[in-house]
Amino acid sequence: xxxxxxxxxxxxxxxxxxxxxxxxxxxxxxxxxxxxxxxxxxxxxxxxxxxxxxxxxxxxxxxxxxxxxxxxxxxxxxxxxxxxxxxxxxxxxxxxxxxxxxxxxxxxxxxxxxxxxxxxxxxxxxxxxxxxxxxxxxxxxxxxxxxxxxxxxxxxxxxxxxxxxxxxxxxxxxxxxxxxxxxxxxxxxxxxxxxxxxxxxxxxxxxxxxxxxxxxxxxxxxxxxxxxxxxxxxxxxxxxxxxxxxxxxxxxxxxxxxxxxxxxxxxxxxxxxxxxxxxxxxxxxxxxxxxxxxxxxxxx
Amino acid sequence: xxxxxxxxxxxxxxxxxxxxxxxxxxxxxxxxxxxxxxxxxxxxxxxxxxxxxxxxxxxxxxxxxxxxxxxxxxxxxxxxxxxxxxxxxxxxxxxxxxxxxxxxxxxxxxxxxxxxxxxxxxxxxxxxxxxxxxxxxxxxxxxxxxxxxxxxxxxxxxxxxxxxxxxxxxxxxxxxxxxxxxxxxxxxxxxxxxxxxxxxxxxxxxxxxxxxxxxxxxxxxxxxxxxxxxxxxxxxxxxxxxxxxxxxxxxxxxxxxxxxxxxxxxxxxxxxxxxxxxxxxxxxxxxxxxxxxxxxxxxxxxxxxxxxxxxxxxxxxxxxxxxxxxxxxxxxxxxxxxxxxxxxxxxxxxxx
Numbered sequence: 001x002x003x004x005x006x007x008x009x010x011x012x013x014x015x016x017x018x019x020x021x022x023x024x025x026x027x028x029x030x031x032x033x034x035x036x037x038x039x040x041x042x043x044x045x046x047x048x049x050x051x052x053x054x055x056x057x058x059x060x061x062x063x064x065x066x067x068x069x070x071x072x073x074x075x076x077x078x079x080x081x082x083x084x085x086x087x088x089x090x091x092x093x094x095x096x097x098x099x100x101x102x103x104x105x106x107x108x109x110x111x112x113x114x115x116x117x118x119x120x121x122x123x124x125x126x127x128x129x130x131x132x133x134x135x136x137x138x139x140x141x142x143x144x145x146x147x148x149x150x151x152x153x154x155x156x157x158x159x160x161x162x163x164x165x166x167x168x169x170x171x172x173x174x175x176x177x178x179x180x181x182x183x184x185x186x187x188x189x190x191x192x193x194x195x196x197x198x199x200x201x202x203x204x205x206x207x208x209x210x211x212x213x214x215x216x217x218x219x220x221x222x223x224x225x226x227x228x229x230x231x232x233x234x235x236x237x238x239x240x241x242x243x244x245x246x247x248x249x250x251x252x253x254x255x256x257x258x259x260x261x262x263x264x265x266x267x268x269x270x271x272x273x274x275x276x277x278x279x280x281x282x283x284x285x286x287x288x289x290x291x292x293x294x295x296x297x298x299x300x
Numbered sequence: 301x302x303x304x305x306x307x308x309x310x311x312x313x314x315x316x317x318x319x320x321x322x323x324x325x326x327x328x329x330x331x332x333x334x335x336x337x338x339x340x341x342x343x344x345x346x347x348x349x350x351x352x353x354x355x356x357x358x359x360x361x362x363x364x365x366x367x368x369x370x371x372x373x374x375x376x377x378x379x380x381x382x383x384x385x386x387x388x389x390x391x392x393x394x395x396x397x398x399x400x401x402x403x404x405x406x407x408x409x410x411x412x413x414x415x416x417x418x419x420x421x422x423x424x425x426x427x428x429x430x431x432x433x434x435x436x437x438x439x440x441x442x443x444x445x446x447x448x449x450x451x452x453x454x455x456x457x458x459x460x461x462x463x464x465x466x467x468x469x470x471x472x473x474x475x476x477x478x479x480x481x482x483x484x485x486x487x488x489x490x491x492x493x494x495x496x497x498x499x500x501x502x503x504x505x506x507x508x509x510x511x512x513x514x515x516x517x518x519x520x521x522x523x524x525x526x527x528x529x530x531x532x533x534x535x536x537x538x539x540x541x542x543x544x545x546x547x548x549x550x551x552x553x554x555x556x557x558x559x560x561x562x563x564x565x566x567x568x569x570x571x572x573x574x575x576x577x578x579x580x581x582x583x584x585x586x587x588x589x590x591x592x593x594x595x596x597x598x599x600x601x602x603x604x605x606x607x608x609x610x611x612x613x614x615x616x617x618x619x620x621x622x623x624x625x626x627x628x629x630x631x632x633x634x635x636x637x638x639x640x641x642x643x644x645x646x647x648x649x650x651x652x
Contacts, residue, residue: 170489177407178489184401208398210477210494213405217487 001068001146003031003113005061007090010109012258012278012285013060014087019255019276019288020051021080028147028155030075031066033057035286039155040080042293047248050291052157055278059285061111074113075147075155078122086124086140120146158291160273163265164240167194168219169274172256178202178213179249185211186246189295192272193241194264196220201239204246221263240268244292252290269294306371308390309336309471311362315464316482318641319361320409322629323400325606325643326353332396333500336471337389338367345396346504350648351599353606358641371473391500392471394478402493406484408465474499506646508616508624515542515617516586517560521627523581524615525607527562527573528600535566537650538597540617542587545577559585564597583612593621593649603627606643621649 007013016038020027023040030037036055042048057064068074090109110125121141130136169175182190182204191203198218204211255262255276265273274290313319322343326332329345340358359365369388403409468481477494484490531538543557558574560582575581603625607613610627617623625645 174489178405178491181401181405181407185398206398208395208496209402211402211405211491212493213489213491215489 001074001113003066003068003074005057005064005066005111007060007087007109007111008062009060010087010090014084014091015258016053016055016278016286016288017080017084017087019258020053021084022251022254023049023051023080025079025081026077027051027080027083028075028077030073030152030155033066033072036060038288041155042291047245047251047295048293049248049251050158051288052291053286053288055286059279070149070152073152075152076113076120076122076144077147078142078144082142083122086126086142089138089140090124090126114141116141120144158271160271160291161267163273164268165194165196166221166223166263166265167198167200168221169200169262169264170215170218172253172259172262172276176250176253176256179246179253182211182213183246183250185209189243190246190249191241191243192249192264192266193239194218194266195239196236199239200264201241203241240266242266242269242272242294243296244272245295248292252292255288255290258288306368307366307470307472308368308371309341309469310364310366311359311470312364312466312468313362314466316403316467317409317464318629319357319467320400320403321609322355322357322361322641322643323396323403324409325609325627325629326355327396327400327605328353328602330395330397331393331498332399333391333393333503335389335391335500336367340365343396344503347599347602349504350596351602351645352504352506353602353643353645355643356641361641390471390473392474392478393498393500394495399478399480399495402480402491402495403467403482405482405491405493406465406489408484471497506622506648508622508646509618510616512618512620513586513616514588514591514619515540515615516584517542517615518583519575519581519613519615520583521607521610521613523575524613525604528604528607530573531562531564531571531597532566532568533601534568535564535571535597537565537594538600539563539565539592539594540615540623541590541592542585542617543590544587545585557590559587566597591617593617593623594652595623595647595649599647603645606645610643623647623649 020038020040028039028041030039034057036057038051038053038055040049040051042050066072066074107129108125108127112123112125114121114123120143122144124138124140124142126138126140128136128138179190179202182202185204185206185208187206188204191201191205193203194200198216198220200215200218202213252274258278259276260280261277263275263277265275267273271294272290272292274292276288276290277284278287279285326343326345329347331345333344335342335344338359340356340361342354342356344352344354346352359367367390369390400409465485466483470479472479474497476497478497480491480493480495482491482493539562541558541561541563543559543561545559546556559577560575562571562573564571577585606625606627610629612628614626614628615623616626623646625647627643627645629641629643631640
């Protein structure tokens with residue numbers, strides 16, 4: 001099993017990790033020949049939010065070499081916080097680099113799979129310049145578990161029914177402000193709903209207040225699976241909603257650091273699926289897919 | 301209920317930050333009594349049966365203020381028009397903290413234009429932290445200086461009226477919620493909030509007898525705010541001491557007792573702060589005889605938020621020690637309108 005890559009786009013990589021870091025202590029990364037998948041399954045976190053991401057290798061790495069017995073795929077599980085810390089230190093040295101406007105070629109972050117005694121590690125070799133202008137190399141090892149083939153087989157993306165509505169979300173940063181402010185009122189969860197006329201609503205109910213925040217004029221992207229007359233048959237004004245936990249919604253909104261376009265798909269009273277595109281949709285370097293399951297409550 | 305049903309109160313404003321600043325000054329207890337009259341409304345909260353605070357929100361704070369006391373009781377419409385003033389006041393109770401949360405749903409309630417995002421973030425969690433925003437407003441307006449804010453803050457405040465968040469508030473009568481419509485910008489998101497109201501309950505009535513006032517001081521709010529925020533938070537008691545000012549025309553001797561002194565006694569010692577009888581500091585100081593009354597410091601610090609957003613403070617104590625603090629708020633940006641809004645605190649002294 002061999003794996004080695006130069007991280008070209010440290011900033012984007014660390015933002016992606018930052019978006020999923022809050023979900024769970026450990027995440028699973030599946031390196032393939034053409035893509036990297038970061039996976040957080042819902043079993044270890046509260047509320048059951050899951051992330052399945054798909055990131056194209058060229059959008060983050062160069063000199064990407066992978067070799068393994070299971071179809072050149074390597075699947076590891078590692079502490080997400082440590083990964084983020086390693087990437088941050090790489091990003092830090094690159095920013096020093098930029099500010100001193102020296103030759104960019106000197107800065108390099110190499111990620112590779114290695115053995116340290118009996119244990120497998122993912123090692124990050126970060127070469128940069130010190131403030132004095134001298135070259136310095138920092139090596140960080142993150143203890144990892146290499147997943148066996150049978151364990152990889154058990155990782156299954158959740159199956160969802162055909163969504164009732166697709167909608168393009170407003171900028172996640174703005175959405176996050178509102179969701180954060182709803183916190184004192186959202187003990188019972190947040191109702192996330194949308195219709196086919198470009199309207200999105202977040203609603204909370206408590207005994208003190210009922211609050212409904214609405215956005216209008218959003219886009220309902222046309223989905224290839226959905227035939228034109230099918231959407232005509234539905235009432236375009238009818239809201240399709242799902243009650244989700246406030247915590248999960250906030251965790252998803254951590255991805256505002258990396259998002260450009262986000263599409264939400266609502267399966268009424270079942271789940272919300274959120275596609276966070278990295279880069280623009282047409283030429284996306286990858287997509288983070290969040291699944292937030294419905295929270296069942298009498299308040300629904 | 302339908303839209304066209306008559307409503308007891310409809311009020312709207314295109315930028316509610318001034319309104320929010322008034323409410324924030326009394327936002328230390330969740331249950332607040334609201335009393336509406338044709339001139340505006342008051343929001344009153346109390347704590348531990350010895351502190352009450354009222355924000356006076358006059359109708360001119362709003363762009364539109366329609367009060368229709370008869371809307372809720374159509375059966376009494378036949379009654380003669382010359383009712384008492386008391387009858388024409390509508391009262392109910394609301395969760396004030398929730399109202400503030402709703403106003404601030406887009407994170408815009410406490411924000412003077414140009415203030416940094418960071419300040420906004422920290423606001424709302426702690427008592428101390430959310431002061432910075434209002435304080436900056438007071439600084440910029442009151443003293444014409446803004447050391448920590450960018451230099452154009454003051455100008456922005458006057459010339460960027462379009463930046464604010466608009467609000468429309470309505471109340472249909474007893475049993476109905478207080479409905480708030482908050483919209484950040486045209487085309488942007490809108491929030492519809494229905495805030496539960498309750499029937500009013502009797503409130504603590506603290507009547508200040510101005511004839512019996514033994515100490516009357518008017519000073520800039522910042523002078524009092526700086527002193528209070530300097531005192532260690534573990535302090536339990538605060539004594540307010542007043543002495544008659546020296547007769548005019550004679551220079552004050554350094555040995556003369558100070559006109560106005562704050563004395564704080566806490567676990568780690570005591571602090572005394574004297575205010576000189578200087579027109580720069582104490583705008584007026586009337587004191588007939590030496591007085592000293594002690595208050596619970598935690599109650600006095602409830603006034604910090606109001607101090608932060610106000611310009612001047614009138615501090616009065618009557619012969620029984622009842623403390624009245626009136627905070628004059630900066631005038632709303634409406635030329636040619638009447639009185640300024642203010643917040644008033646009343647606090648009973650500790651028995652000694």
